[in-house]
Amino acid sequence: MSNVPLLEVTNVNKRFGGLKALQDVNLSLETGKLHAIIGPNGAGKTTLFNVVTGTIPVTSGRIKFLGTDMTNDKIHRISRRGLARTLQIKSVFANMTVRENLWIAAQSHHGVFSPFKSWKKCVRSVEMADIICEQIGLTSLADQTASNLSHGDIALLEMGLALATEPKLLLLDEPICGMGPAETEQTVIKIQEISKSTAIIIIEHDIEVVFKIADEITVMANGTVLAKGTPESIAANSDVRNAYLGDDDDD
C-alpha cells in the first residue's frame, strides 16, 4: 500500500479556449502527509482541484487516486472513492440546519434511495453528524439553519461536510480565507488534528500558516508546477521567490 501514491497526476493539461490553465502538470503525492499548494492568483491551483475532483474535465493527461484511474469520472463517483474537498467560495446547504447538512454528507455514501424510511432512522449517519459537529465545534449551533451562521462558522461547516463523507484524502481550498487571527489559529489547529488521520492537500495564501503546518509544499505558477519539496527547500528556492513573492528587483 505504501508504495502506491495517494494521488498521481500525470501530464495533465487543461485549456479554456485559448487560455492554458494547466500545462503538463505532474504530481505524485504520498499518503500520510500534509501537502500544501501555493502560488500567485491565476497559477492554476483551484483548477487543479477542479480537475482532480471531476468538477471540470481535463483536456489531456491522467489522474490516479490510490492507484485507480479516475480521470474524468463523475463528481459523485470520485467523492465516493474517498476524495472530499472544500470550496474557496464557501458553499453549504443554506436552508438546512447544521445537523442536516452533516447528516446528508454522511448519508450520501450509504445510499439515499430508500424512499420509505424516515431519514431520522438512518442511525449511522445521525451519529456521524453528531461526531463531526463535535469535531468542528458547532454542536451548540447544530439546529441552526446554515444561513444564520457567521462567516467563520460556515467555513467550519464547509470542512465538516467534507469530513462527514469520511474521506481518504481531503482537499482544502483556502480554508482560512476571510478569518480573523483567532479563528485562523483555531482552524489551523483543527486542520493539523485532522491531518493525523486523513491525508490533506491545502491551497493557502497564508505563507506563514503553510510553512508552519505543511510537510511538503508544491509551488505553482502560470499553470505549471514550479517546485516541490520540503518547506525548507522551498524557502530557499529563488525561482519561487521571484514568481510568488513579487518581482523583487524592479525599478
Next chain:
Amino acid sequence: MKSRKKTEIQEVIQDNSRRSFLKKTLTGGAIASAASLGLMRDVFAKESGPIVIGHHAELTGGFSSWGYWHDKCAQAAVKVINEGGGIAGRKVVLETEDTESNPAIGARKLRSLIQRRKASFVVGSVHSGIMLASIPVATELKTPYFSAGEATEATGSKGTRYSFRTGTDTYALAAAGAPWAVENLGKNWTMIFPDYAWGHSHHAEHKKLIESMGGTVNDPIAVPLGTKDLVPYLSKIPEQTEVLFSVFFGALSVAFYSQSKSMRLDEKMKMYSVSGTIEAIDPRDIDGAAEGVFFLENFPRPLEYKDDEYHKRFIEMMNIDSVHAEEIGSDRIMAKSHAWQSYENFFALKAAIEMSGWQRDSDTPGVIEALEGLEMQNSLAHPQGSKLLRAEDHSGMIDCFISKVEDSKFVVKKRIPRDEMIAKLPPRYDFRKMSL
C-alpha cells in the same frame, strides 16, 4: 364490444328503475334515510315550485358571436312561456352556464347546471365538441339534453336516449343540399374544414352522397383550429376542383372568404357551404368576399322567403331587421340558422312536459317518451316552421333552403321541404331500444 356496452346501459337503467320503485313505495322511509334536510327541501321544491331549465351556451370564447343569440332566444322563449302561464301552471326558471366554447369546460358546466342549479332539462350547446362531451354526462345524470351542434354523432353513434336535436345534423344537411349542388354546381369536389368533429362529420356525410351520385371527392383539407394563415391550405386545393365546399365558423370563416377571394379561387370554382360558415357574419362587412357563394340554410335570413305572421313576430322579438338579420342598434348579425333551436326547444319541452304530466325528476322518462315523435306545428312557438322530432334517432325533420349571396343579400334559390328530407334520410339508429 357494442353489445357489452348496451347491456351495461340496460343494467344501469334497471338499477335505476329499482330505485325509483323503492322511492315510490317507501317514500317516507327513503327520504328519512337520505338523512339530509337539504335533500328533502330539494325534493319538495321540485314538485310544486318552478321548473328549472338549464341553458348550456357559448357566451364567451370562439363561439360567443353565436352564443349571444342562443342566449337571447332562450330568454325570449322563457319570457313567452311565463307570460303564457308557464309550463303546466308552473313558472319556468332559466339557468344559464357559459361553456366558454371549450369542450372540457362545457362538460363541467353541464354538471353544474344539473347538480348545482338543479336544472331538470337542458337546452344545449351549438358547439359539436361540447355537445359530444356533454351527452355522456347528461345521460349519466338522466337529464334530457337538447344539442344544437351539427355533428351527426349526437343523434348517431354517440347519441343516447337523453340527447335530442330539433335542428339539422350533417347527415341531414348533406341529404338536403348535396343532390342539388352536384347537379347544379359541379361533380368534382374538394372539401376544406376545421379539424374537429363538425368538419369531419360534414366531410364523411357529403363524401358518401356525392360519390353515390357519381361525383368525385378529392383529398380533404383539414385546418387545425388555431390556424392563423390559410394560404398554405388554400394553395393545396387541386386545380380540377369544380365545387369548393367549406365549413368554417367565425374569424376563420371570414379569413377563408377574404383569402380565397384574394387568391381568386372564386373565379376558378364554385363555392358551396353550409349556414354555419356565414352565421353571425354580414356579407356587407367582408367587402364582397362572400359574393356568389351558395349556402345551405335552416332558416332564410330575409323575411320574404318565409313570409308569415310567426316569422315576423320572431324577428320583432329578436329586434332584428327583416333583410340582413342585423340587430337594431348594434352591428350584430343573428345566427339565425341555429339560434332558433334555443328558442323552439323550450316549447318542445313545454309540450312534452305537459303531455306526460311530469311532476318531478323521477317522471323524466315520460317526457322523453313524449318527445319521441313529437310533431310541432308552424306557430309562434315554432317560427322556423312545422317539424317532427323523429322517434328513432331523436333528430328534427325540418325544411331547408339553398341561398346564394347576391349583392350582399341572401337569395333563396331552392327550398327543400321536410317531407322530402324524411323520404331521403331514413333513421340509422333507434334509441328507443335503450330502456329508460
Next chain:
Amino acid sequence: MRVTDTYKFGSWLLVLFTLTAPWVLPLLVDSFWVDIYSEILIWSLLAASVNLLLGYVGLLSFGQALFFGFGMYGVAIGVVKFDLGFWSAFIFGISLATGMAAIAGSLAVRLTWHYFAIITVVFSLIFYFTALSWKPITGGDDGLPFTIPPIISFGDYKLTMTNANFQYFFIVTIVGACYWLMYRVINSPLGRAFVTVRENDARAALIGLNVYLIRLTAFIFAGFIAGVAGALFALFGRYASASYMFYHVSGEAVVWAIIGGVGTLFGPIVGTGLMIVLREELSSVWDHYLLLVGVAVILTVIFAPRGIGGAFKALAEKIARQQFSRKESGP
C-alpha cells in the same frame, strides 16, 4: 401553541373536513360543492407535482400538464379503444404518465434553470400538438368522452362512480394515498437528498450525491403524481382532452403551487383550493375575474414568493421562537 401542534391541528382539521364533506358541504352551501371539493383535491395533486420539483429539488417545470394529459388519455383510451375495466384503465393511465415522465425526465433533467422550464414546455407542446392531430386515437379537438366502467361488479351488482358518494370517497382515498406517499418520500433520505440538490447542486455532487439520478427520480415521482391526478380527473369528468395538456394548465398548476407555498406538503392544497373557490365564486359574479387571478399571481411573486404556506410557516416559526426566547429569558 407550538409549530408542530399548529400543523397537527391544521392537518386533523383538513382530514376531518375531507371525511365529512359529502354531508357537511350540502348543509353549508349545496351538494355541487362536494364535486368542487373533489376537483380541488384532484387538481391539488397536479400542483403538488409542481411543488415536488420546484419546492424540493428546485426545478421549475412548466410542463406537468403533459403527465396529467397522459394519465387522462391513458384512462380514456384504455376504456374506449382497449375496452379495459376500471382498474386496468386507471393503472394504464398512471403507467403511461410515469413512463412518459421517465423518458422526458431522462432528457430534461440534464438541464436546469430556465432551460429546464423551457424544455418541459416544449415536451408538453409536442404531445399537445400530437394529441390534436392524432384524431383516431385522441379524438383531436373534440376530446374523448367515455362511459365509466364499474369499479367492482358481482354478477348483477355494480358499484360505479355514478354513485356520488362513492366517487367522492374513491377520489379522497387515492388523493390521500398520494399525499401519504409524498410525506413518506419527503421525510426519507431520498427527500433530504432532493432538498440538498435544491440548495446547492454543485456541492451535492461533491459530497457524493448522484445529482442527475436524484433529479430524475424526483421528476418521475412528480410525473407519477401528475399522472394520478390526470387519471382521476378523466374518471371524474368521463372525458379526456388535449386542451388539458396545454402549457396554460401547467402554468395554472405552477400558480396554485406558488400561491399555496412551495416546499410545504399541504401548500398545494391550500393554493389550489383558494384559486378554484375564487374561480367558482367570482366567475359568476364578475366575468373578468381572471384579472384578479393575474394580479394575485404577480403580487404573490413580488411580496410573498413563499406563498401562503410559506408565510404561515414563517409566522408560526416566528411565534414559536418568540415564545422560546421568552422562556429562555424567564426566571
Next chain:
Amino acid sequence: MDLVFALALNGIVWGLIIALIALGLSIIFGLLDIINIAHGDFFMVGTVLAWTVLQTTGNYWLAFLLVPIIGFGLGLLINHAVIQPIKNAAALSIVATFGLSIILQESVRATYGAAPNRLVAPIQETLLLFGIQYEVYRIFAAAIAIFAICVFFGFLHKTKLGTWMRAVRFDPEIATAMGIPAHRIYMVTFGIGFAMAALGGVVAAPITTVDFQGGIDILPFCFMAVIIGGLGNLEGTVAAAVLLAFVEGIITSFTDPTIARIGSLIFMSAVLIVRPHGIFVGATR
C-alpha cells in the same frame, strides 16, 4: 413544385414577422434574464391596437407609427410595475409573466371583446407567384419586418444607447460603475421589446386574426426561434426564425402543418439538450 416555392416564400414572410417579435423576446431575455411568457400577448396587444387605430382613424398606415409608440409606453409601465420588483427573483419571472399574460388577455377581452376580428389589408392587390395569387401586402409586411430589424440592429450598434444596452447586457455592475444608468437601460429595453412585438402585431394583423388569444399560438414559435438561435443571441434569433418558418413552409407543402410544427419542436428540444446555447453559437459572443 410550384407549391413548394409558394409555401417556402410564405414561410419566409412569416419567418420575418416572427423574427421581429422574437427579437423583442430575445433582448428582454438577454438583458433582464426574464423568460417572458407574456410576449405573445404583447404581439396580441399590437394587433388589437392596430385594429383600434383603424376603427378610430380609418387609416391603417397610422398604426405602423402609433402602435409601436404605445407599445413602448406600455412596456415602460409593465417594467416598472412587474419586472423591476422581481428582478432579484428571476426564477419566478416565468410565473410573474404568466400572471401578466392572464392580465393582458383578460383586459383585452374586457375592453375589445371576445369575438375575433379580421382586418382587411391596406393593400388589396395580388401577384401571380408560383401558380398562386399572392397578396402584395404580405411582401410589404416582410419588407417592413426587414426594415424594422435593420433599424434595430443599426440602433444597437451605431448609437450610444445601443452601446449601453450591449454593455449592460454583458455586465450590469461594471456598466453602472462606468456611469451607465443600468435601470434606465432595463426600462428602455423592455419598452423596445414590447414595441417590437406590437409592431409585429401591426404587420401581421391583416394576415391573421385579431383575437384576445392571438398571442398563444405565436409564443411557442418565438421561443423556438430564440432557443434555436441561442438564448440572447440576437442575430441567431433572426436567422433561426426565418430558417424555421422557411423549412416549416416547405414541409407543409407535402404534409400536415401540425406535423411540421411537431418536427420543429422536436428539433428545438434536441438543440436545447445538445447545444443549449443555440446552433449559431460563436457568431456573436
Next chain:
Amino acid sequence: MTMIELRDLNAHYGKVHVLQGVNLHVGHGESVALLGRNGVGKTTTLKAIMGLVRPTGGSVFFDGREISKLRPYQIPRAGVGYVPQGRGIFPMLSVEDNLFVGLSKRPPQDIIDYIFDRFPRLRERLKQSGGTLSGGEQQMLAIARCLVMQPKLIILDEPTEGIMPILVKEIRREIDAVRKTGVSILLVEQNIKTALSLCSRVYLMEKGLIAHEASSTDLEKDSDTLHRFLGVDV
C-alpha cells in the same frame, strides 16, 4: 479637505456582515493602498464606494458631497473613476466603444489626444473588439476608459492581477503617471511591492474593518505587522 472619506461604512451580503464600520480617507492628490488577505472585504469596500453594494450603514463623502446617497451610475459621473478587478472590459464592444462607453458624447479632442499619447497601442486597435486585446492591453484600456471621464479619484482593484510580469511594470508606470497628474488614487493590491511603491499611505484591512494604518515607508520596515495582517515576508 479630503477627496474621499468613508465614515463607519457597513455592508451585508445577505446575513453576512462583510463591512463592519470601515473608516478611511484619501486626500487630494494622495495615493493610498488598501491591503489585506483574500476575503477581508477590500473589493466590497470599493464596490460600496461605487454604490454597487448598498451600504447598510455609514456614509461616503466625495469632495465634500455625500455620494452614498446618489444612484450608483451618478457616482462615476461625479468624478470617481473605477478600474474593476479583472478589468471589466466589454469584449464584444470595440476598443473605441469601450473607451467612451461611460460618456454620453465624445470628450474634447485634447483629452483624446492625451489618452492616445499615453496609450498609443489603443489607437492602433480602435476598431478591434475589446475581447481580442491581451490582458495587459485590456488593463491599459480599463485605465484609459477611466481617464477619459476626467475623474478626480481613481479606484483600482488589483490592477496587476494575472498580468504578465513585463506588463506589470508598464501598468505600474502608467498608474504612477496618473498619480503625478494630481489625481487621487485608492489602490487595492495583492502585490505589496506595487502597493508600497505607488502609494504613500497604506490601510490594512481585516475581517471587514480597517485594522492598521501606516505610511508606506514605515510599513516597509515593519515586517511584524506585514506578517500579521498579510502573512507575507518581504
